[in-house]
Amino acid sequence: MKITKSLIFSLFIINLSACTGNFTTVKVKVVDQDGLAVEGAEVFAGGRLGIDGENIKDLTDKEGVFQTIGRKNLAVVFRVNKEGYYQTKLRTNKNLQNLIIELRKKKKTTAMYAKKLLLPVPKKREAIGFDFEQADWVSPYGKGNIAHIFFYLDGEYTDVQNNNNELQISFASAGDGLVKLNRATTNSEYQFPYLAPQLAYTNSLTLKYHTSSSSQSFTTYDNSALGYIFRINTKLNSEGEVIHANYGKIAGEFLGSSYTGTTKRKNVGFVEFTYYYNPTPNERSLEYDWRQNLFRDLEHEEKVYEP
Structure with a gap:
């Protein structure tokens, strides 16, 4: 019995040392x-x-x-x-x-219009207004009421290896615009700033994509970017200070293409992006609560759950 106990103890020590x-x-x-x-x-x-x-x-x-x-x-x-x-x-x-x-705190989550949008472009080489609240083009191309942002699509699509596209994004009011954000270093599910900035908005953006089987391809699209913060409906006082505005964000990059699909469609291309729009004037919070999405009856692929 003593030999057995000693043997077991010795084997335990040997095993523990090996495992360490x-x-x-x-x-x-x-x-x-x-x-x-x-x-x-x-x-x-x-x-x-x-x-x-x-x-x-x-x-x-x-x-x-x-x-x-x-x-x-x-x-x-x-x-x-x-x-x-x-x-x-x-x-x-x-x-x-x-x-x-x-681990980032939740500070001020809020209701927003949030949607993953894939929208046919009705006409190329024309700046067409888009309404964030209606998620549609303004008249005569859609049911939108206010042109919050403009999209201008140009280019041709032959096939995957041969296409040339340009998407111009612009705003009507002085003070409106975009701030581009690089990819955040945090691993949090919420990566945007808590508040929209008050300065550094640019009034226009041009994105180009060119690929050819006979020449070198190039693009100004930045698919590694975190996205953009936007400001619209801006009103300035006599000193150029913002007295009224609405804010929101774009997750990732905009996409514009002259691709019309494999069947004949009544469009000349499409724009695609995911946006969050805060309709409360002067509210700069960018924290979205998916339970309070102001859009109702969205299709599954249009719903946004990321904050």
Whole structure:
């Protein structure tokens, strides 16, 4: 019996020593958008991180820290949640002993007109007004009432390898325009600024795409961009200061094409983009609450759930 116990103990020590080299401490600190520790955030660490290949879930302590023992050399899928915050997700195998994850607070979510739009263009080489509230062209091409933004499409589409398209975007009022945003460094589901800026709007934008089987292709489209913030209905006082405006955002890039599909259509191309429009005057909040979408009866592919 003594020999058996000694043997078991020895094997346990040998096994533990062998396993130690295969595991490491995983330490994550969760902070908010201001760099302050977030206590009580639920951290899910997936990718079979645990000693027995299980996923691990726990809450951060008062210092915002989640710590566990996990297997080495794994790409871990982290998912972090807390009531009143936007979810953060990322997959990484780097810096697992001292990883910082940002969890952004929900500050002022609001109702907006939000839609994933794919709209036929009725006529090329004409600046046609678009109404954000009606999600349509203005008369005589659609049911829109106010031309919040103008689209001008030019170019020809022969096939995938041979097409030349230009999309011009412009605004009618002084002070209206766009601010382009580069891709954010955060892994939060909410990546836009909380508030629309008050300055730096440009009144026009031209996007070009050219591809040819006989020459070099080029494009000014930026599909890696986060998107745009826009300002419309702008009114200025005598000193050029904004006294009235509406704000919104575009997720990703605009797309304009002369492609009409494989069948004959009553259009000369299309524009495609996802937009959020806040109809409350002078309200600069860009945080969208999908439960309060002001559009009703949208098709499934038109609905927007991302904040």
